[in-house]
Amino acid sequence: MDKWTLALETFLKDWKDREDVVGALVCGSYVTGYPLKRSDSDIHIILADHVEWRERGNRVVNVFLIEYFANPPAQIRKYYQDDFNKQRTMSMVQFKTGRIVFDYTRIIKNLKFEAEE
Template sequence: MEKALDKFLKNWYNNKDVVGILLTGSHAIEMNHKSSDVDIRIFLAGDSKTTKGLIEIDGFKFSYLVRSHNIIESRFRKEFSMNNRFEATTISMGRIIFEKDGIVSELQKLANYYQKSDFIIRKIDDETLKSNIYLLYNYKSYLETLDEDSTYFIYTYMSFMKISLTFYSHFLNFEIVSDLKLEKLFTNDLFRDKCNWSKFPDEEFALLWQNCISIGKTNKYHLSKMFDFLQKKIIKFNTKNDAFSWKEQ
């Protein structure tokens, strides 16, 4: 991989606007497999368009993101406000290949700060909680009209499960993790440690959620189990006689 990496980096080293290059992803933490992409972050001076690209060199797939280093701090802050540390995780776990004036090192220090900081605790009012439960109830009601063998049953069922996870994560003030990393979040202690992720705070939910998406378990019985669990843990919505209000702008 190192020879292919040198070929990829050759042109970037000659670019006077490049102030840093970072190896990220599974290769950076030595948890890659033979089909893993080589993830590279390239930081430019000044303001410039962000570029995302893919290129294959000597059988290795390089996935690269070129971005002005000036916008990274705002991305850390914006994502953190939404209970997300994706950018901070990516930068903090990276291996510096090249930098000018310590720019990448400073970005990593800032990323580590966000990684170690607790999310702002926000009280979610009952009206908002009920509106989310009502949304899930609508999904549940629709799913109950479908045959479990229907293509649209499995699609809508998985949408219901995604909303359930996001909703409950917000309720617990837990990090919102990319769909592509959920398996590692729930099942890979080593990867979670390297990413500085906490274990999901409600083990009962984590086990139930994984069971509900297991092969052969995507059915109306497990749909009801998840819906009932969330009502029990968060707030009860009376489907026969209830209401909630909100202020519109």
């Protein structure tokens, strides 16, 4: 297992068993295979639909910088719409090229499909 994958698994230990977390997707240069010396790991933590809070942050785990975003699915869809309106593709590309780490409710699979469209 790659060192960055081990760092990601260590980071996710605090999130995986929470009742308000339904999935996680990792994206960025480590997933696409083109990391640079200063690349970070980007992780989207998908919260349950009823959750009314969001979180964004950075954490260094085993010398790897992890940038994380915790949002419910409705917020991800708002990002898609905002990017579409501004003629950007950032959020859709992250989900389209990202790798599902876990997906308890299949919501990430659905969000990946919506990103494709």
